[in-house]
Amino acid sequence: MKRKICVVITARASYSRIKTLLIAIKVHPSLCLQLVITGSCMLDKYGGLTKLVSQDGFDQIIKISNLLENENSTAAAKTTGLGVIELASVFENVSPDVVVTIADRYETMSAAIAASFMNIPLAHVQGGEVTGNIDEKVRHAVSKLADIHFVATASARNRLIAMGEVPENVWHTGCPSIDLAIQVKxxxxxxxxxxxxxxxxxxxxxxxxxxxxxxxxxxxxxxxxxxxxxxxxxxxxxxxxxxxxxxxxxxxxxxxxxxxxxxxxxxxxxxxxxxxxxxxxxxxxxxxxxxxxxxxxxxxxxxxxxxxxxxxxxxxxxxxxxxxxxxxxxxxxxxxxxxxxxxxGCYESASLYGKGDAGILIADILAKMKLSVNKQITY
Amino acid sequence: MKRKICVVITARASYSRIKTLLIAIKVHPSLCLQLVITGSCMLDKYGGLTKLVSQDGFDQIIKISNLLENENSTAAAKTTGLGVIELASVFENVSPDVVVTIADRYETMSAAIAASFMNIPLAHVQGGEVTGNIDEKVRHAVSKLADIHFVATASARNRLIAMGEVPENVWHTGCPSIDLAIQVKxxxxxxxxxxxxxxxxxxxxxxxxxxxxxxxxxxxxxxxxxxxxxxxxxxxxxxxxxxxxxxxxxxxxxxxxxxxxxxxxxxxxxxxxxxxxxxxxxxxxxxxxxxxxxxxxxxxxxxxxxxxxxxxxxxxxxxxxxxxxxxxxxxxxxxxxxxxxxxxGCYESASLYGKGDAGILIADILAKMKLSVNKQITY
Amino acid sequence: MKRKICVVITARASYSRIKTLLIAIKVHPSLCLQLVITGSCMLDKYGGLTKLVSQDGFDQIIKISNLLENENSTAAAKTTGLGVIELASVFENVSPDVVVTIADRYETMSAAIAASFMNIPLAHVQGGEVTGNIDEKVRHAVSKLADIHFVATASARNRLIAMGEVPENVWHTGCPSIDLAIQVKxxxxxxxxxxxxxxxxxxxxxxxxxxxxxxxxxxxxxxxxxxxxxxxxxxxxxxxxxxxxxxxxxxxxxxxxxxxxxxxxxxxxxxxxxxxxxxxxxxxxxxxxxxxxxxxxxxxxxxxxxxxxxxxxxxxxxxxxxxxxxxxxxxxxxxxxxxxxxxxGCYESASLYGKGDAGILIADILAKMKLSVNKQITY
Amino acid sequence: MKRKICVVITARASYSRIKTLLIAIKVHPSLCLQLVITGSCMLDKYGGLTKLVSQDGFDQIIKISNLLENENSTAAAKTTGLGVIELASVFENVSPDVVVTIADRYETMSAAIAASFMNIPLAHVQGGEVTGNIDEKVRHAVSKLADIHFVATASARNRLIAMGEVPENVWHTGCPSIDLAIQVKxxxxxxxxxxxxxxxxxxxxxxxxxxxxxxxxxxxxxxxxxxxxxxxxxxxxxxxxxxxxxxxxxxxxxxxxxxxxxxxxxxxxxxxxxxxxxxxxxxxxxxxxxxxxxxxxxxxxxxxxxxxxxxxxxxxxxxxxxxxxxxxxxxxxxxxxxxxxxxxGCYESASLYGKGDAGILIADILAKMKLSVNKQITY
CATH class of the missing domain: 3.40.50.2000 (Glycogen Phosphorylase B;)
Structure with a gap:
């Protein structure tokens, strides 16, 4: 039976960052893609994705509208709370073998909580990096909930291991966003x-x-x-x-x-x-x-x-x-x-964040690796 | 003006673990206590706290009923999602200067997300320890959202620092649960x-x-x-x-x-x-x-x-x-x-988890420390 | 194209009351059944339905777990609020042509609000009756949100018309619960x-x-x-x-x-x-x-x-x-x-609430009637 | 002890329509005002009310941010569902003797459900009128949940009675919106x-x-x-x-x-x-x-x-x-x-919707009337 991989996309930017992975999952003989579109992706105002994703050939998309008006400081929290609730229902209905969440926007926390609290192995793409903003907190918190990490750089991998993640669960695959950039280049x-x-x-x-x-x-x-x-x-x-x-x-x-x-x-x-x-x-x-x-x-x-x-x-x-x-x-x-x-003017191309095969590598690991939801800090 | 310290209690066990801190905040000349009771504490079935807490002299308790029937694996996620939503409203209405969350039960994540996403400094008590269960994931994820850490043991402090927390924000105060135990002893x-x-x-x-x-x-x-x-x-x-x-x-x-x-x-x-x-x-x-x-x-x-x-x-x-x-x-x-x-039979008393003054120490630090919501991993 | 009829079941009793209608929809050449199980039906504690419904041959059941612990007076409201939120997502994803809601339990309000606020024609079964309890309020409120009424008795029909419902939308079909009772009899x-x-x-x-x-x-x-x-x-x-x-x-x-x-x-x-x-x-x-x-x-x-x-x-x-x-x-x-x-001892059988063909009659009307979400009180 | 009257305002227009009632409650010797601001009132984008209401001398306002981005047809339903959940918490914490909800916007349903499901007497202002839009459904559904009705016109009163409301609970007070209009005139x-x-x-x-x-x-x-x-x-x-x-x-x-x-x-x-x-x-x-x-x-x-x-x-x-x-x-x-x-050009002034004393009349009735949550249709 194929492993069901549920990928949750919460923002327009995440789609282009993960698109080659979506394709790699879709065509993989041992994997079955369950695609969830939520958060700002559902709204034209923020660059709605639903049409675009359909045009790209992904079907049976599950849609969750959960974005609160964001004038207020409560909006991010409430949007995330709603996301947790609704994604829990999605996971209950489609029972994925792995949930994949991307990067570090606040809404990624929804997928991370719903999956980890429901004992579904959680894979995180783009962990281990460093930035400012609330993203910094969210990224590392999601890493702490995740069972499998797909990182973009060697130093991101080192950082996750330093944070106590089990080395064999931290995969330096490069970032799928680079896959697409290389094709365009x-x-x-x-x-x-x-x-x-x-x-x-x-x-x-x-x-x-x-x-x-x-x-x-x-x-x-x-x-x-x-x-x-x-x-x-x-x-x-x-x-x-x-x-x-x-x-x-x-x-x-x-x-x-x-x-x-x-x-x-x-x-x-x-x-x-x-x-x-x-x-x-x-x-x-x-x-x-x-x-x-x-x-x-x-x-x-x-x-x-x-x-x-x-x-x-x-x-x-x-x-x-x-x-x-x-x-x-x-x-x-x-x-x-x-x-x-x-x-x-132009700079030399740098391959710091990947070599262009991240999507395929990640899909392959998702198909083969032993899945578990038990983890413990290494020190 | 007094600093408003909002303590969120989600389980009966957390109350006894934090009681001396609640008292220390309440009597502290520079602090004002905002006490929120939520989750299983609201239900007799799980050892309801509301009466008990009133009897102990805490008043103006804010109550949030958010516990879903837990036969189902979605309950923990949905209870937490609801908690995020409702605590965001509480924080919007009482505008705390610091939110305090305790230990590692899944619902602590609610307070952690609501506070951090609303740019309210988050203090975490009992971080840095190691266990099994979903608690292990939750505890470290909350640490990654928290700005201030009050830990029970020296090794918990070392662990948080190893995880990339800024040393001056990790306070080895001992655990307030021990304060009460020493009194009883x-x-x-x-x-x-x-x-x-x-x-x-x-x-x-x-x-x-x-x-x-x-x-x-x-x-x-x-x-x-x-x-x-x-x-x-x-x-x-x-x-x-x-x-x-x-x-x-x-x-x-x-x-x-x-x-x-x-x-x-x-x-x-x-x-x-x-x-x-x-x-x-x-x-x-x-x-x-x-x-x-x-x-x-x-x-x-x-x-x-x-x-x-x-x-x-x-x-x-x-x-x-x-x-x-x-x-x-x-x-x-x-x-x-x-x-x-x-x-x-009986063992010798061991003071591994504290010396009995944790509540007072924590209250004092909460009163004096510089508050910030900007943090970054140290490596 | 077949009309998609989404039936929302929120309590064990509703299933036996609507079962003949579910079958009639399922076998109807112009209808397609979308079955949602929610509320207490999801819990063994209250007589969980999910297994039973599968055994009866209904598949692709959509499950929504939304029941809060009911020690507290807020539980009915919050369960209903959650139901509104989650059913809105279900309706967004399966886009029914008609939503069917049953009787008068508080949770029926969830389906009624989600459907009517999303401009989906709402059919209500068992409206127009009189009782005590909160059910009395809920039943009539749902009738006021519903576009099509399938009632059990002649006096229920008269009552809905007296309340200002358009006569041609109030169908006296008898109650599907009687269909099953007649079979058993x-x-x-x-x-x-x-x-x-x-x-x-x-x-x-x-x-x-x-x-x-x-x-x-x-x-x-x-x-x-x-x-x-x-x-x-x-x-x-x-x-x-x-x-x-x-x-x-x-x-x-x-x-x-x-x-x-x-x-x-x-x-x-x-x-x-x-x-x-x-x-x-x-x-x-x-x-x-x-x-x-x-x-x-x-x-x-x-x-x-x-x-x-x-x-x-x-x-x-x-x-x-x-x-x-x-x-x-x-x-x-x-x-x-x-x-x-x-x-x-035994009484004579009375056919006050129906003659045994309610399920088939309702399915037929759902297949043929003109659908609209515009209604206005008749006086 | 004063009766606690909780008024829930969900839209900018409702505030001007209810302002004289708010004042009348505030100054009434037997009443205590609990004011909740929610929905679009919380957002500048839709004419935020919070500042305005403060400037008008109302304090201890309870704020609930629950508005979802409304590009999508699910937004009204989800905003209402969130409103039910959050208002249930508000009512649990402030335990009103009566909840007052206004007119017919979709969000008024939140207050109506939370109050009626929690056995709190519900008063509805501006019921019994006729319009198009979803408002028509909402208005009559709220009337069916309400225990006390304050209507603007004689025909609105007749309509509610024809709908089966108990005549002595339907008060023809005129509309408080006219109170303010008369002052301005x-x-x-x-x-x-x-x-x-x-x-x-x-x-x-x-x-x-x-x-x-x-x-x-x-x-x-x-x-x-x-x-x-x-x-x-x-x-x-x-x-x-x-x-x-x-x-x-x-x-x-x-x-x-x-x-x-x-x-x-x-x-x-x-x-x-x-x-x-x-x-x-x-x-x-x-x-x-x-x-x-x-x-x-x-x-x-x-x-x-x-x-x-x-x-x-x-x-x-x-x-x-x-x-x-x-x-x-x-x-x-x-x-x-x-x-x-x-x-x-100008028309003659018409007093169809009230004589200017609605706010005072309603406050007085709220102070004196016997409260009950048991009602039954009259036929």
């Missing part, structure tokens, strides 16, 4: 999604901005946004600006984006919610500089050789390649850093 | 609660049994129960048997207890739900042997010098004193181990 | 389930007791139970006593049952949780008197001609046949009424 | 909130638009919005346009509003979220025509004599005065109807 024929990005399609040079609220610095969200916006506005280069994840503070940023949009001032800034994963990576590959605090700058962009300006504390401590220049949230710092990157 | 005048325990009050020698389901060994719950029951039945010594915590499997044990009770066979076994913390400790102090898998055997009993037979994997790995003899779940092993302890 | 060959009822299987004369807590008289639950128990105890006739539904007060009754069982006093009382619907009806058919406050006494028993003593306010106002003698909760009144019924 | 000195409405403050003539999605006509939401917007755009009169309630479809309307705003085309349309109740009524009092489908057009505007164009089915069947002209959603119909009203 290689395949010059991959079509750029002109329709979504028409306004700057012919731009010889453009920026991409991905800036998420740092929940632990909630008081500064608005100022941080305006520093960055002012910088981009002054640079006056065509820019694709992705609207933020539904973290505490996102409502505030969306409001400011709307206010700015209404001024009609800088027609060169084009706000986007989501792109198809491959189109997205193509956009990143060709951009002159990726600005903000998304992990895409650290992960996929390092492989693609894209110059990155990483702002603030959100990615603080995460391993990085030469393509990243850090800046704080002052207008000058941001503008200077972007200028350095525009002057520098 | 010293004070010969403390009244034993004869009313609740009338049937064996005059017993010269009696056993106490505290056996909880091991959720990760759910298939064996019934057999484990009957092994132990058969052993106690054959020993034919007056016995106080505490009904289990509301873990997955408890419904099954309660059903077996009922079935056994209906036979009316061994009138020497008296089933109990709860006792007042002091009465409970007095019961433990004077018993000939404490049998089962409760951490009370490892913690309070070591201070009280009570002989303990610890059965199965639940406390596997937890630091222990000489008073503990381990046994597996076979009838012979249990009977032999109990006989060894009956022959041995 | 006719078929002498139907096997009685001796295994479950071994202790009185050879009894020439026996009582059946079905007594549920009246939530709006919560303070009296314990006294009501003991009045009835004393009466049955003194009559000293073999008795099958069904444990109560999970209403507020059930925990108290279960505790008293346990206490009574432990006395081992009256070995003639056999406590039961559930029986297969047909076995149950056979038990009722042959019993000397059905005692308590279940609607079974009013509905199925009138068809079967079983003498019934109906106690207290729970069925107050419900249309009844000659087979019912009412009594209040005094010991004398109960004993006298039972004696009257024992002296009287 | 009389008091010429009441200050208009110029700051919020600066752009048209000096307008001699302006429109107000209040258009909510009709959840049961979800497919038409976008078209309905654009018909109305086109009409207003062509009329080219200064317009205050209130953003919609958080019903299913609101996300779509907000998106269209944003799209329209970004065009910067019609600077005469000013989008608003909320106003202080008195400022709001002043705005309505002085406007040339109130356009849309809000009940304000039917209720307060009839008292204020404001010309109203009521569009579509949402208020279908609600009693109205001469000030209302109905139109369907075609561009021509809307423009014609507005023109008729502009030509007509």
């Amino acid at each position: 290689k395949d010059a024929s991959l079509q750029f999604d002109y329709e979504s990005c028409q306004s700057v399609s012919s731009a010889s040079r453009y920026l991409v901005v991905m800036q998420h609220p740092v929940t632990t610095e909630h008081g500064f969200t608005k100022d941080q946004f305006w520093s960055l916006l002012k910088a981009v506005d002054e640079l006056n280069i065509p820019t694709f600006w992705f609207t933020p994840n539904p973290d505490y503070g996102a409502a505030r940023i969306l409001k400011e984006i709307q206010r700015y949009s209404e001024t009609g001032k800088n027609l060169k800034i084009h706000f986007l919610r989501n792109l198809h994963p491959e189109a997205f990576l193509k956009l990143i590959k060709h951009c002159a500089c990726l600005v903000g605090n998304s992990s895409t700058g650290i992960r996929e962009a390092s492989l693609l050789g894209t110059p990155v300006v990483n702002i603030g504390s959100r990615q603080h401590g995460r391993e990085r390649s030469l393509n990243v220049v850090d800046a704080d949230f002052s207008l000058n710092a941001i503008m200077e850093a972007i200028q350095i990157q525009l002057d520098h | 010293k004070d010969a005048s403390l009244q034993f609660d004869y009313e609740s325990c009338q049937s064996v009050s005059s017993a010269s020698r009696y056993l106490v049994v505290m056996q909880h389901p091991v959720t990760t060994e759910h298939g064996f719950t019934k057999d484990q129960f009957w092994s132990l029951l058969k052993a106690v039945d054959e020993l034919n010594i007056p016995t106080f048997w505490f009904t289990p915590n509301p873990d997955y499997g408890a419904a099954r044990i309660l059903k077996e207890i009922q079935r056994y009770s209906e036979t009316g066979k061994n009138l020497k076994i008296h089933f109990l739900r709860n006792l007042h913390p002091e009465a409970f400790l007095k019961l433990i102090k004077h018993c000939a042997c404490l049998v089962g898998n409760s951490s009370t055997g490892i913690r309070e009993a070591s201070l009280l010098g009570t002989p303990v037979v610890n059965i199965g994997s639940r406390q596997h790995g937890r630091e222990r004193s000489l008073n503990v003899v381990d046994a597996d779940f076979s009838l012979n092993a249990i009977m032999e181990a109990i006989q060894i302890q009956l022959d041995h | 006719k078929d002498a060959s139907l096997q009685f389930d001796y295994e479950s009822c071994q202790s009185v299987s050879s009894a020439s004369r026996y009582l059946v007791v079905m007594q549920h807590p009246v939530t709006t008289e919560h303070g009296f639950t314990k006294d009501q139970f003991w009045s009835l128990l004393k009466a049955v105890d003194e009559l000293n006739i073999p008795t099958f006593w069904f444990t109560p539904n999970p209403d507020y007060g059930a925990a108290r009754i279960l505790k008293e049952i346990q206490r009574y069982s432990e006395t081992g006093k009256n070995l003639k009382i056999h406590f039961l949780r559930n029986l297969h619907p047909e076995a149950f009806l056979k038990l009722i058919k042959h019993c000397a008197c059905l005692v308590g406050n279940s609607s079974t006494g009013i509905r199925e028993a009138s068809l079967l001609g079983t003498p019934v003593v109906n106690i207290g306010s729970r069925q107050h106002g419900r249309e009844r046949s000659l087979n019912v003698v009412d009594a209040d909760f005094s010991l004398n009144a109960i004993m006298e009424a039972i004696q009257i019924q024992l002296d009287h | 009389k008091d010429a000195s009441l200050q208009f909130d110029y700051e919020s409405c600066q752009s048209v403050s000096s307008a001699s003539r302006y429109l107000v638009v209040m258009q909510h999605p009709v959840t049961t006509e979800h497919g038409f939401t976008k078209d309905q919005f654009w018909s109305l917007l086109k009409a207003v755009d062509e009329l080219n009169i200064p317009t205050f346009w209130f953003t919609p309630n958080p019903d299913y479809g609101a996300a779509r309307i907000l998106k269209e509003i944003q799209r329209y705003s970004e065009t910067g085309k019609n600077l005469k349309i000013h989008f608003l979220r909320n106003l202080h109740p008195e400022a709001f009524l002043k705005l309505i009092k002085h406007c040339a025509c109130l356009v849309g489908n809000s009940s304000t057009g039917i209720r307060e505007a009839s008292l204020l004599g404001t010309p109203v164009v009521n569009i579509g089915s949402r208020q279908h069947g609600r009693e109205r005065s001469l000030n209302v002209v109905d139109a369907d959603f075609s561009l021509n119909a809307i423009m014609e109807a507005i023109q008729i009203q502009l030509d007509h």
